[in-house]
Amino acid sequence: MYRIGQGIDFHQMVEGREFWLGGVLxxxxxxxxxxxxxxxxxxxxxxxxxxxxxxxxxxxxFPDTDPSLKNIDSKILLAKTYALIKDRGYSVVNIDSTILLQAPKIMKYATEMKEVIARIVEISPEDVSIKATTTEQMSFIGREEGIVATANILITKVQSQ
Known part of the structure; x- marks a missing residue:
């Protein structure tokens, strides 16, 4: 049995913060x-x-009201999320993602991001797609005030419950 999931996330971009994307600084x-x-x-x-x-x-x-999660490495959140999926007898088939941001150019980091993600969800880096696009200076993304990422995932049942 196959299941498809879709996710999206938005964050403001601000001075004075490290920029983590796909588990890569x-x-x-x-x-x-x-x-x-x-x-x-x-x-x-x-x-x-x-x-x-x-x-x-x-x-x-992982609520933002939980002080134990303050500044947590999102690789930990992904590993915990994947454990929930794995515990239910599913595995990831592939991931297709798109990042919307004006700057910086991030595709030179895509191979490393794919390796990080693949390692956590136990698939091959070739099964992780990372794409990026700008908004041609339109909207909060174009003004470099924010960033958006989308992801689509296919999972499959690997064992009976």
Missing amino acids: IPHTKGALGHSDADVLLHAICDALLGALGLGDIGKH
Whole structure:
């Protein structure tokens, strides 16, 4: 049995924060603002995984009101989310994602991001797609005030319950 999940995440971009994306620290003058490390790509993937099995969203499982999650590495959140999927007898088939941001250019980091994500969800990096686009200076993304990531995931049942 196959299930599909879709996730999306938004964060403001601000001065004075590290910029984590796909589990990789990217040099930039701004970083995403959030309770955790604000890695929009990993958050979108978490939401897609949770959505595929109707388990709610990242805020339900990792609320921003929980002080133990303050500045948490989103790779930990992805690993915990994947454990929920795996515990239910599913595995990831593939991930397709898109990042919307004006700057910086991030595709030179895509291979490393794919490797990080693939390692956590136990698939091949070739089964992780990362694309990026700008908004041609339109909207909050074009003004470099924010970043958005979307993810679509296919999971499959690997064992009976």
